[in-house]
Amino acid sequence: MNYISVEDARAYILKHFAPLEPERVPMLEALDRVLAEDVISELNVPPFNNSAMDGYAVRAADIVHAAPDRPAALRVIGDVAAGYVATRAVEPGTAMRIMTGAPLPSGADTVVRFEETSEGVETRGTGKDRDTVEILKAVQRGDNVRAAGEDIHAGEVVLPRGTLVRPPEIGVMASVGKKEVAVHRRPRVAILATGDELVDIDEPITPGKIRNSNEYGNAAAVVRAGGIPIRLGIARDNIADLTSKIRAGLDAGADLFLTSAGVSVGDYDMVKDVLNAEGAMHFWQVNMKPGKPLAFGVLRGKKDVPLLGLPGNPVSAMMSFEIFARPAILTMLGKTRFERPTVQAVLEESVTNTANRRNFIRVRVEKRDGGYVARTTGEQGSGILTSVSRANGLLVIPEDVTLVRAGDRVDIQMLDWPEW
Amino acid sequence: MNYISVEDARAYILKHFAPLEPERVPMLEALDRVLAEDVISELNVPPFNNSAMDGYAVRAADIVHAAPDRPAALRVIGDVAAGYVATRAVEPGTAMRIMTGAPLPSGADTVVRFEETSEGVETRGTGKDRDTVEILKAVQRGDNVRAAGEDIHAGEVVLPRGTLVRPPEIGVMASVGKKEVAVHRRPRVAILATGDELVDIDEPITPGKIRNSNEYGNAAAVVRAGGIPIRLGIARDNIADLTSKIRAGLDAGADLFLTSAGVSVGDYDMVKDVLNAEGAMHFWQVNMKPGKPLAFGVLRGKKDVPLLGLPGNPVSAMMSFEIFARPAILTMLGKTRFERPTVQAVLEESVTNTANRRNFIRVRVEKRDGGYVARTTGEQGSGILTSVSRANGLLVIPEDVTLVRAGDRVDIQMLDWPEW
Numbered sequence: 033m034n035y036i037s038v039e040d041a042r043a044y045i046l047k048h049f050a051p052l053e054p055e056r057v058p059m060l061e062a063l064d065r066v067l068a069e070d071v072i073s074e075l076n077v078p079p080f081n082n083s084a085m086d087g088y089a090v091r092a093a094d095i096v097h098a099a100p101d102r103p104a105a106l107r108v109i110g111d112v113a114a115g116y117v118a119t120r121a122v123e124p125g126t127a128m129r130i131m132t133g134a135p136l137p138s139g140a141d142t143v144v145r146f147e148e149t150s151e152g153v154e155t156r157g158t159g160k161d162r163d164t165v166e167i168l169k170a171v172q173r174g175d176n177v178r179a180a181g182e183d184i185h186a187g188e189v190v191l192p193r194g195t196l197v198r199p200p201e202i203g204v205m206a207s208v209g210k211k212e213v214a215v216h217r218r219p220r221v222a223i224l225a226t227g228d229e230l231v232d233i234d235e236p237i238t239p240g241k242i243r244n245s246n247e248y249g250n251a252a253a254v255v256r257a258g259g260i261p262i263r264l265g266i267a268r269d270n271i272a273d274l275t276s277k278i279r280a281g282l283d284a285g286a287d288l289f290l291t292s293a294g295v296s297v298g299d300y301d302m303v304k305d306v307l308n309a310e311g312a313m314h315f316w317q318v319n320m321k322p323g324k325p326l327a328f329g330v331l332r333g334k335k336d337v338p339l340l341g342l343p344g345n346p347v348s349a350m351m352s353f354e355i356f357a358r359p360a361i362l363t364m365l366g367k368t369r370f371e372r373p374t375v376q377a378v379l380e381e382s383v384t385n386t387a388n389r390r391n392f393i394r395v396r397v398e399k400r401d402g403g404y405v406a407r408t409t410g411e412q413g414s415g416i417l418t419s420v421s422r423a424n425g426l427l428v429i430p431e432d433v434t435l436v437r438a439g440d441r442v443d444i445q446m447l448d449w450p451e452w
Numbered sequence: 453m454n455y456i457s458v459e460d461a462r463a464y465i466l467k468h469f470a471p472l473e474p475e476r477v478p479m480l481e482a483l484d485r486v487l488a489e490d491v492i493s494e495l496n497v498p499p500f501n502n503s504a505m506d507g508y509a510v511r512a513a514d515i516v517h518a519a520p521d522r523p524a525a526l527r528v529i530g531d532v533a534a535g536y537v538a539t540r541a542v543e544p545g546t547a548m549r550i551m552t553g554a555p556l557p558s559g560a561d562t563v564v565r566f567e568e569t570s571e572g573v574e575t576r577g578t579g580k581d582r583d584t585v586e587i588l589k590a591v592q593r594g595d596n597v598r599a600a601g602e603d604i605h606a607g608e609v610v611l612p613r614g615t616l617v618r619p620p621e622i623g624v625m626a627s628v629g630k631k632e633v634a635v636h637r638r639p640r641v642a643i644l645a646t647g648d649e650l651v652d653i654d655e656p657i658t659p660g661k662i663r664n665s666n667e668y669g670n671a672a673a674v675v676r677a678g679g680i681p682i683r684l685g686i687a688r689d690n691i692a693d694l695t696s697k698i699r700a701g702l703d704a705g706a707d708l709f710l711t712s713a714g715v716s717v718g719d720y721d722m723v724k725d726v727l728n729a730e731g732a733m734h735f736w737q738v739n740m741k742p743g744k745p746l747a748f749g750v751l752r753g754k755k756d757v758p759l760l761g762l763p764g765n766p767v768s769a770m771m772s773f774e775i776f777a778r779p780a781i782l783t784m785l786g787k788t789r790f791e792r793p794t795v796q797a798v799l800e801e802s803v804t805n806t807a808n809r810r811n812f813i814r815v816r817v818e819k820r821d822g823g824y825v826a827r828t829t830g831e832q833g834s835g836i837l838t839s840v841s842r843a844n845g846l847l848v849i850p851e852d853v854t855l856v857r858a859g860d861r862v863d864i865q866m867l868d869w870p871e872w
Binding site for chain 1: 479480483484495497498499500504506533534535536537551552553554555598602603604610611616618619620621622623624625626627628629630631647648649650653654657659660661662663664665666667668669670671672673675676689716717720764765766770793795831833834835836837838840841843866867868
């Protein structure tokens with residue numbers, strides 16, 4: 033039997049995907065999506081010189097010799113709060129009381145914190161009504177002043193196209209008044225489970241039947257990757273039902289089609305026949321475990337739509353989704369890095385790999401004594417769904433490695449943070 | 453000035469939060485939430501003994517001596533596909549063709565893969581019409597059979613209360629027919645920005661004013677943590693506006709109230725006065741940088757609602773959200789682990805900490821030569837929002853450490869995966 037490697041299958045599949053066209057959305061809806069335009073600031077941020085502290089706005093030249101035993105006395109000519117502009121200038125020998133964020137009055141070049149003035153060392157009174165303040169320390173010109181544009185310059189690209197929008201990027205866009213922004217559209221992913229053995233989760237189970245779990249697992253995985261699932265339910269193993277449900281998915285505007293089951297070498301050819309009739313398909317044996325059977329091709333609809341035919345075993349379907357569907361969805365979202373983060377962990381049990389295939393062992397990583405340790409989630413059969421639900425990481429054993437020993441330090445691809 | 457430590461402030465705050473009451477949701481909507489009930493399977497999964505391979509269902513006793521040069525010939529009495537139940541039993545000397553997932557016919561106890569039968573080694577024909585099959589290998593009794601209940605036993609708790617629901621857990625719930633499930637309700641988080649200096653993102657900027665970025669950054673951070681933001685806009689620095697907007701947030705059913713600005717020692721007392729009038733408040737100086745000023749208390753509404761008063765500086769607000777608001781939201785969701793995952797990285801530049809406060813340095817971690825390296829995101833002033841937007845991790849320098857040297861191996865708390 034001819035195998036295709038994981039890399040070759042993935043590279044071939046990903047050639048069929050590119051970032052989807054941009055759409056303009058209210059800025060908050062851009063969260064966790066990728067910018068399809070540069071965000072440029074039209075203004076300086078902050079827009080004006082302002083005080084970084086609560087204190088007195090002064091002219092540095094007036095306080096060059098100030099010290100606790102030789103304070104510089106300045107006449108207080110007013111008070112400026114955040115959001116307001118001083119109506120007069122700080123002339124030599126004067127000072128203005130100033131709050132954090134307030135614009136620096138003209139004439140002033142420096143702010144002295146309350147703690148370094150007579151106001152700060154006195155025990156009573158707010159200082160608001162005083163006529164004179166004594167400065168107790170010579171500070172550098174410009175101290176405690178945030179210069180206009182020190183965060184962002186007018187005309188600067190603050191967030192380049194391709195940036196993932198997280199909460200801080202939302203804050204940056206707000207600070208430059210970016211109300212709407214172009215991001216790549218979310219992909220619509222049609223999900224079709226196939227098989228006469230399937231019953232839906234709210235139907236009674238009859239002899240020989242099993243629950244349709246792949247549709248739900250795939251829908252959740254699509255949401256987690258950032259796509260929009262289009263759930264098409266179950267197609268029975270007959271040409272009419274398979275054909276009509278595939279066309280329904282195309283009509284619903286799918287950007288990617290996911291089927292499950294019906295693509296193994298030994299399967300009845302119904303699913304294969306219908307997929308071949310609706311598009312141009314490859315039916316592969318991928319050199320991985322679980323997840324050997326995989327179909328990929330392009331359906332002909334109003335537009336060409338790539339189809340990934342996942343295996344029917346739930347564990348195999350999840351692993352194939354992880355390795356092939358997730359990067360396809362991320363690509364359509366404009367993301368460019370698909371690798372899961374890795375942690376180094378000490379393996380707590382020996383694991384064998386006798387299949388000569390790349391083995392994706394589901395493991396549970398935990399923090400212990402400041403480091404990470406990993407154990408398998410038990411029986412790794414492709415029918416054991418709980419082998420995935422107990423896992424937070426994958427130990428990937430290469431095709432030509434037959435044994436990884438207890439005590440070895442291994443890289444684990446984390447599906448979730450080890451803390452969860 | 454009296455400081456409160458990060459730990460003491462956090463412990464005091466978190467005493468006021470507990471998982472919110474459960475709600476029953478359609479199972480797919482439980483994604484990324486925490487189970488408030490045990491999920492118990494009423495059925496075995498798989499519900500019946502079934503074939504793990506495409507092959508022949510046989511009686512192991514019939515093939516104990518089978519070998520390529522001494523095949524065991526068995527009469528083929530039928531064919532069973534997934535979803536169907538064989539209508540007759542496998543008697544001694546007979547075999548039934550079987551597909552992956554199909555129920556094992558009565559009488560049979562073992563499945564032999566096609567590859568180990570005459571069907572597998574012949575080059576033509578599907579085998580469907582043959583009367584006899586030759587078994588070329590003696591396999592163990594039970595081989596290639598998935599036993600009923602091998603994944604999940606009837607009556608078993610498959611997902612205990614407290615489990616975070618990820619795509620595999622969705623798959624498990626589907627496989628046991630769990631259509632709706634109880635999860636902890638998402639917290640509603642009221643967000644109020646305060647200050648006369650703020651203008652909203654779609655308003656013209658006038659002298660002395662800055663954009664309201666905290667409302668948007670906080671709303672995005674609430675969404676990311678799993679909460680539902682209730683955006684109340686900007687309250688001006690007057691008693692009437694502050695009071696009415698706080699009451700509006702309480703009327704909207706807030707479980708947590710977030711304000712920004714107005715809680716520093718030097719600030720005008722408007723915000724403090726109103727918060728004290730509406731509840732019982734603490735105004736703290738937390739021994740951290742950025743994020744020193746922080747208010748916490750409980751507002752009196754139809755129910756008591758905890759309020760976190762974040763600093764006004766956007767960077768300080770984000771760090772205070774990270775350290776105090778995020779764990780509060782996670783607690784209400786039923787989550788119990790708040791730590792960010794850490795990676796070990798080599799620091800590429802020296803960083804000083806002269807403030808005697810715990811310093812949360814924003815860093816960018818990258819993978820290089822198989823390891824992680826970290827650099828600061830540049831100027832760390834609390835007005836520099838881009839110091840956060842360029843960061844994917846935090847280097848936390850303890851209060852009593854004044855210098856971390858270039859080349860040191862440091863733990864970085866990851867805000868996002870280093871791959872992004």
